[in-house]
Amino acid sequence: MNHLADSLSPYLLQHKDNPVDWYPWGGEAFDQAKKTDKPIFLSVGYAACHWCHVMEHESFENKTIAEFLNEHFVSIKVDREERPDIDQIYMNAVQVMTGRGGWPMSVFLNHDQKPFYAGTYWPPTERQGMPGFLQVLDAIADAWKNRRGDVVEHANDISKALVQIAIGTDDGLDDEAPDASVIEVATDHLLSSLDKREGGFGSAPKFPHATDLMLLLRRGQITGNSALTDAAVLTLDKMACGGIRDHIGGGFARYSVDGHWLVPHFEKMLYDNSLLATCYLQAFQATGEKRHAEVAEDVLTYLCRDMVDDAGGLHCSEDADSEGVEGKFYVWKPEQIIEVLGQERGERFCQIYDITQRGNFEGNSIANLKEPIESIELQAELADDREKLRRIRDKRVHPGRDDKVLVAWNALAIKALSLGGAVLGRNDFLFAAIRAAEFVFDKMTKPDGRLLHAFRGKTAHLDAYLDDYAYLAEACVSLFETTADAKWIERAVQLAEIMLKHFEDKDRGGFFYTANDSETLITRNKDWHDGSLVGANASAASAIWKLTALTDRDDFREAVKETLVSGSVVIRSQAAACAALITVLDRYHGDHEQWGIAVPDHASLESLRTELAQVFRPQRTLSWIHSDSEKTSEIIKLNDNRKMIDGKATLYRCKGFTCDAPITGHDQIVQAWRVASGA
Structure with missing residues (x-):
């Protein structure tokens, strides 16, 4: 028995019976x-990681191998999802x-936590040019x-480089x-790297790159450049048809x-599915094409159900493996389909979803579509078939x-469910969003308003990171836009104030990933860049x-400006890796339109x-003045x-808090919007 048995992390608990003498x-x-x-x-790894x-x-x-490790090393196991601060530093x-x-991720450290050698996966013995782990x-x-002496010198050199990388800017x-x-440079780069046949950017392996797709949809709407919207739509359509989408149970795999x-x-992963649901919703808003709404609904249904x-x-992830075999839960043979659906509908389903005797994955078939289904009647029948298969697969x-x-x-997820x-x-999606948000504020928030990063087994623990505060502030704004309840803006403001107090770099601008009173690391x-998640600085600036x-x-306005100034080197030289930060820059230059609606x-x-939400409004701030909600004007200067005029819904169109003549009446407001x- 090693030292992991008392861990809350499912990933660490997976390793508690290893003969390696792991420590947290x-x-x-x-x-x-x-x-x-x-x-x-x-x-360092995570519970859903196949190669882990x-x-x-x-x-x-x-x-x-365990005996050698125990004799010559002190071994530490880290869940990257619990400790993204550690993961970021040593991944660099x-x-x-x-x-x-x-x-x-496999890293060797000296006693000062400085790395001197690193890699990822190593096989146990030499294989295909890779050294064996024991070697x-x-x-x-x-x-x-x-x-x-050489080890210490190398560790010091690497650590100096990590300090500069951590800041992400120069003097x-x-x-x-x-x-x-710079914004056009970024979108031009995305178009140049687009796979014009299959969508996505670059070659295999292909990741969804949700923030890139959102930037394309946004700029396509603002500029009227259809090539930007078309690039995003091509990618979303290809993913929606591909095996990366779970056509039977809903949701998307990681890549x-x-x-x-x-x-x-x-x-x-929860984050992939949340971001992609938002992408598909925005694609529906931008194009009016219902197929995008249907994919989003499919994803959000999966999140709420499973x-x-x-x-x-909401839980973090579902693994790739079951019964020790990657993908076993998800793949099919024709006879399994026919057994559930009957001969005629089963054969039709197999033909449409590419389920064959030969298979397309290790002798089995991953359900996928060659093209979207156009017939409404066929769509309904296939939906019934998929639900029958899901229940059997379950x-x-x-x-x-x-x-x-x-x-x-x-x-x-809260943001996606609220928008959905x-x-x-x-x-029901909105209720799920509110319930999840209330859970976070009830169970994962300390009396002083500070957040705790993780919750499991009735216990919340670990100081929260910048993205916890930033993403949650953005989610609260989304909940206000959907519910008109000003408490969400009040909470978002509190989160923003904590970011300014505990995370902002007062000297150079921008925000550190960890708080000023968190554990000291090397x-x-x-965090400037988007990976599978949104860059934390981008989200913080976006929320504020x-x-x-x-x-x-x-103070909010100045913090955003200083973040963009601090991140200017990243924006100019690494635009391909920071679409969310580019989006904030676009908002900073162009989002000055404010609409307040009294109902x-x-x-x-x-x-x-419902009518307003179905239209894409990337440059517009929306506020509600609602007679059933309290304190809106105390918190929201807009x-x-x-007030309503003549008891009717009333629209105030403003720019820089200066407003045009109000417009009254439901139909007139929708038309103006x-x-x-x-x-």
Whole structure:
């Protein structure tokens, strides 16, 4: 028995019975390393990671390798989802030393937590040009024993590089945010890297890149450049047809291993599905094409049905493997389909969804479409068939689930569910969003308003990170736009104030990923780039900019400007990796339109909300003045002195808090909204 049995993390608990003497990250492990004069082997992964499972089975369950590790190293296991701060720092180290990254992440540290050697997956013995893990361990142990001076010097050099990478900027900062020309450079780059046949950017493996797609949809709507919208729509359509989408149960896998979205890495992540649901909703808003709304509805139905915790939050992920086999839960043979649907409908389903005797994945078939289904009647029949198959599939052994709840990932889901509730007219989605948000504020918030990052087993723990606060603030703004309840803006303002107090870099602008009173690591990182998630600085600036348009607070406005100034080097030189930050820059230069709508009651709100939400409005701030909600004008300056006229719904169109003559009446408001949106 190692030291992981008391962990809350499902990933760490997966390793509690390994013969490796694992420690969780903490003082006990580092004290032991110093006491025994051993280097540290840091292994970072996550519960749904297929190759993490492979390395565990091949190496960490191998008694010979475990004995060598235990004799020569102090081994630390980290769940990257619980400790993204640790993951970010040492992933930078892996990329500096190897030129690539990924999980499982394997890093060797000295007693000062400084890395001196790193990699990702190693097989247990030499294979296909890769050194064996035992061979790597032997070389590291020898270097530690016989060439300690070289190890220390190399660790110091790597750590110096990590400090500069963590900041993400240089000393030659500008005085102003980059001009808007950078935005076109970024979208031009996306178009040039677009796979014009299969969608997506670059070659295999292909990731959804949700923030890139959102930027294209936004700029396509603003500029009228259909090539931008078409690029996003092509990618979304190809993904919706591909095997990366779970056509039977809903949702998307993390990425496709091929260039045409057929064979996924089967794990399903909450953040991917939340971001993609938002993407498809925005595509529907921008194009009016119902197929995008149907995909979004499919994803959100999956989240509400399969991923909601009994307490109200949403779980992190579902594994790729079941019964030790990758993808086994998701694949089919024709006879299995026919057994459920009958001969005629079963054969039709197999033909439409590419389920064959030969198969398209290791002798089995991943359901996928060659093209979208146009016939409404056929769509309805296939929906019935898919539901029958889902119920049968549900009897199979399910993939493992990481059932912890993370604030940041839940916030992405809250935002998607809130938008979905408005756009699709689905109050159940809105209820799920509100329930999840209330769960976070009830169970994952300390009395002083500070958040706790993770929850599992009735216990919330770990100081929250910048993205927890930023994503949740954005989700609260979305909930206000959907419900008109000003408490969500009040909460968003509180979160923004905490970001300014505990995360803002007062000297250079922008925000650190960890709070100023969090655990001290070898560097304090700034998260500028989008990966599978939205860059934390981008989300923080986005949330605060939205609040600026509602509250007219100068400290909020200045924080956004300083973030863009601080991030100017990243924006100019690495635009391909920071679409969300580019979007904030676009908002900063162009989002000055504010619409306040006074409504008499909740019924009027719902009626207007559904019609307005179906039209894309990327440059517009929306506020509600609702007679059933309290304190709106106390929190939201945009609502000052805005009232209904003659008891009718009334629209106030403003720019810089200066408003045009009001417009009254439901139909007139909808017409004005559509005209201003170019619909």
